[in-house]
Amino acid sequence: MTVPVIKLQGVSRQFKFFNLKDVSFELAPGQIMGLVGPNGAGKSTTIRILMGLIGADAGEVSVLGHSMPKDQAAIKQDIGFVSDEMRLYSNATLAWHMEFVASVYQTWDATYAAALLKRFNLHKEQRIKGLSHGEHVKALLLLALARRPRLLVLDEPTSGLDPVARQEILTELMDVLQDDRRSILFSSHNTLDVERISDQITFLDRGHIVDSRDKETFLERWRRLQLDVAGPRDLPRPAGVVDITASGHVATITTSDYTPALHAVYEQAGATVREVQRMSLEEIFVASVMHSRQEQGQ
Amino acid sequence: MHSDLAISQTDPRPMYLQIKEQIRHRIAVGDWSPGQEIPSIRTLAIGVRVSVITIKRAYLELEREGVIVTRQGKGSFVTEQAGIGQDLQGEELDSHLNAAAQIAGQLGLSSEELGARLRKAERHIKRKP
Numbered sequence: 260m261t262v263p264v265i266k267l268q269g270v271s272r273q274f275k276f277f278n279l280k281d282v283s284f285e286l287a288p289g290q291i292m293g294l295v296g297p298n299g300a301g302k303s304t305t306i307r308i309l310m311g312l313i314g315a316d317a318g319e320v321s322v323l324g325h326s327m328p329k330d331q332a333a334i335k336q337d338i339g340f341v342s343d344e345m346r347l348y349s350n351a352t353l354a355w356h357m358e359f360v361a362s363v364y365q366t367w368d369a370t371y372a373a374a375l376l377k378r379f380n381l382h383k384e385q386r387i388k389g390l391s392h393g394e395h396v397k398a399l400l401l402l403a404l405a406r407r408p409r410l411l412v413l414d415e416p417t418s419g420l421d422p423v424a425r426q427e428i429l430t431e432l433m434d435v436l437q438d439d440r441r442s443i444l445f446s447s448h449n450t451l452d453v454e455r456i457s458d459q460i461t462f463l464d465r466g467h468i469v470d471s472r473d474k475e476t477f478l479e480r481w482r483r484l485q486l487d488v489a490g491p492r493d494l495p496r497p498a499g500v501v502d503i504t505a506s507g508h509v510a511t512i513t514t515s516d517y518t519p520a521l522h523a524v525y526e527q528a529g530a531t532v533r534e535v536q537r538m539s540l541e542e543i544f545v546a547s548v549m550h551s552r553q554e555q556g557q
Numbered sequence: 558m559h560s561d562l563a564i565s566q567t568d569p570r571p572m573y574l575q576i577k578e579q580i581r582h583r584i585a586v587g588d589w590s591p592g593q594e595i596p597s598i599r600t601l602a603i604g605v606r607v608s609v610i611t612i613k614r615a616y617l618e619l620e621r622e623g624v625i626v627t628r629q630g631k632g633s634f635v636t637e638q639a640g641i642g643q644d645l646q647g648e649e650l651d652s653h654l655n656a657a658a659q660i661a662g663q664l665g666l667s668s669e670e671l672g673a674r675l676r677k678a679e680r681h682i683k684r685k686p
Binding site: 291429436451 | 569600602603606608610614
């Protein structure tokens with residue numbers, strides 16, 4: 260069994276107005292994990308804890324086989340971290356930043372950096388203060404990518420970017436995976452990006468994990484069933500069904516655990532299954548967050 | 558790059574199915590021939606810009622259907638079976654015919670009427686340059 264790149268076990272942290280509660284997930288080498296959650300769900304807090312930037316009150320954090328934050332110095336070379344809150348020195352040029360990062364990190368790949376400059380259409384003699392938001396994000400990513408770290412941790416890498424810049428960044432992220440020992444964790448509320456490139460997906464809401472599993476299982480298990488019913492009556496709610504909405508002669512069932520056996524359950528209750536629909540990751544995300552909030556009693 | 562396969566955002570089918578069908582099509586039309594090596598899961602994932610797990614799922618199902626074979630440490634190949642292209646095209650034809658037969662049933666057409674329509678469609682295609 261390979262050692263997970265990231266392993267969080269029962270991680271909790273209390274703040275005055277926000278609590279991170281019992282967060283656990285794992286990421287294997289060679290994979291991309293998307294961390295999805297509404298604003299204020301705890302995505303950035305989780306990332307800061309696993310980067311060793313803030314401590315946890317309880318739980319275990321291990322990154323690249325090292326316990327965090329205790330061993331963080333040992334693995335700094337192997338992790339590339341980009342957050343959209345980071346700011347480069349506005350009076351310095353991108354070239355100055357590249358030389359600085361190259362002097363600190365032995366793994367700096369100048370050829371790759373030059374290729375990224377071209378692909379991102381950045382000019383290294385330009386001062387940081389002259390960069391647009393998109394260029395600033397691309398500059399940060401370039402500085403992290405060209406070090407070829409084993410683990411990339413990206414907090415909202417595509418937020419506020421135009422579709423072309425987003426596509427350029429997703430392409431570079433996928434390119435990282437040519438080396439199957441390298442991994443990426445990125446947070447986003449753009450479910451389209453997450454659905455496309457993630458192998459593993461973790462949903463976070465109000466400081467706790469709603470669900471965490473591989474993407475194909477997510478997309479395969481969640482379904483919506485459109486039913487025709489004889490009239491208003493109680494429909495069965497087997498395990499996995501998270502929502503039933505009925506009006507008149509139609510009802511919609513949303514389930515997180517679809518199997519064809521579900522048809523028989525509703526047909527026995529006098530309903531006809533008119534259609535079974537797959538759900539997009541965004542629909543799954545919203546449905547599971549709503550369900551989780553209901554279960555938690557708001 | 559294998560940008561000759563592509564994911565469509567407006568296609569309601571899941572991504573792994575889109576990939577599967579595009580690979581079957583490549584084989585059916587003879588672009589990928591029996592025994593030919595096909596891109597590794599990781600290479601294709603990077604080329605199409607879609608997660609490794611999605612391509613893996615497509616490959617597993619294609620293996621189960623006997624369309625491709627994966628040899629440990631060697632890579633994935635189109636099955637050696639000669640005529641796999643025609644077989645896949647035949648399957649494609651059958652699935653269209655099934656759909657047609659189903660609609661004909663809903664319309665209450667007899668098999669003679671359905672047959673007549675098929676022949677009419679054939680004549681229509683032959684008339685085209």
